[in-house]
Amino acid sequence: MTRAPAPLAPKTKRPGVSMEAATQRRARMAEEMRQSKLIRRLITPEGAAIRLKLATAAERAGAFLIDVAIQWAIVIATLFGLSFAMSGFGEGSANIAFAFWLVFFFFVRNFYYIFFEIGQRAATPGKRALGLRVAARDGGRLTANSVLARNFIREIEIGLPFQFAMMGGDGASGWMALFGLLWSGVFLLFPIFNKDKMRVGDLIAGTWVIRTPKTKLMHDITSAPSKAETSSRFTFTTAQADAYGIHELHVLEDVLRQSTPEIKKQVAARIRVKIGWPQQSGETDLAFLEAYYATLRRRLEQRMLLGERKADKFDVR
């Protein structure tokens, strides 16, 4: 039996797919690509894969600024505290207090980061605030030596450009300062120019900075109490359940978990139109969305078990 040659796939756009939707989809895919470039797979000794998300340069800079602010707060508070305590004493003790403060300044400047990163959380307060931590690049233990190395190097990344910037001057020394600034700027901007977002210290120490945001386990939407009493009234056909894909399911999950009634109403209206579902009397938007979410997820999970991931509504197979 000979098979008729398959008709060539039509090059024209599919009916029902507007230009606008296609542009949006392309933008979404590009964003996903960009995000996935920051993801690194770590295979644990158990053989399971954990996905680590690297911190962006902007997040690193933010954490650093918070840390610098804290350092200055500590140093200035100590200075005021000491000068207040010493105001009643003579010049000799003021000198000793100043000596103490100088040494203290050195330790805050150089050991603030080391003190916090050597600890269990491997993160300074600034990193912690942004949900970041330091990790060894090979997935192994973060050693004390690595923490020392990555933080001692900070001297050329921040200290050197800062010194050149302060040098200023005119004529030859001005040119020297400018040249020095450019040269040392390479160290400062190093994290922007490599795909692992490492700074020079990370490179030397064999570390990188990853995101470890704490996520809370929320209740499963399909187990919502409102479902039990109303489940009988919502019966969707397979065609209706096939209207959307995984991307829309996730958007719907976000809508159900954290949006206002107004948005829920709009979303419910759009879904009703798309799947051709007449709104019955007494049917709330929330109940409809939850019921449709459950149906859609069941359908998509079944298909996923068979190896078909329907990425989004444009993914027709």
Place this chain on the structure above:
Amino acid sequence: MSGDLLKSYRFREERQADWQKLDLILTRAENGGVKSLTDEQMLALPRLYRQAVSSLSVARSISLDQNVIAYLESLCTRAYFFVYGARTTIGERMMTFLRKDWPAAVRGAVWPTLLSALFFFGGWGLAFFLCLQDMDWYWTFHGQNFMEGRNPDATAEYLRSTIYTDGHGDGQLTAFSSFLFNNNAQIALFAFALGFAFGIPTAWLLVYNGVMIGSMYAVFWDKGLGYEFTGWLMIHGVTEIFAIILAGAAGFIIGGAVAFPGAQTRLASARSAGQKAATIAMGCVVMLIIAAILEGFGRQLINSDTARYLIAVTTGVLWMLYFYMSRKERSA
């Protein structure tokens, strides 16, 4: 559709109690350290961890609840870093650093140390002999910085007075020595960090510091105060100069590893060198603290040349023994 539950929901329902137990243990450990865990929790941890990891890989293939997957991702990451993370306390780390890591790192860096010493003493010798021939060189090196009157224009009497104290003004001296410590320690860390630029700035920094001391040395030598000045300088200088040289060596280790990675990749080479070098740099800070104490108190309170030489030689011998004496590896 029938009212029965989703497979992925049943999967989660059966396991979430264990996930939350693991979450609780981790939160507690992160806040209070390993010691805040009970024995029971410590025993449960590995099992709960393995279960969470396997839940994650199953959930990825059967569940489309993105909250569950995000939660498991973050839970497993936290658990992984805890289970395979470092367990030692700060105190234990300090002890291994002092007992093993630091001397071993210094012992393993004999050639960089010699190179570093060559640059430092090269600068010293160069400045010393140039200044002896023509004292104008001193002004070339130091510019308009008068170094508290320790310059070629000063009289021998004045110079002598700067290296002995009459026991007054202790407070000021403490401030001065802590300032010197700050300065020196920052230079030492700088010498280490600059090693990344193939070690060239490190070499320059070493020569520069050598020149500074060498030219000053020439001033005193010229006035016939060489012996006394050596005592004044070396009581803490043995420790301090050794520290600066070691910091330079740490810089050269990194520079060498980045410039000539050999059979390794450049990244791997930088990493292994960086860890060794950082240990040495950390040690330099310790040495400079000791040097500052010797300088701030020892030098100001001890005015006898013989005692100063004695301390200088003792510290030198102690450092040499500490770093280079071969010791038996004690097996645990």
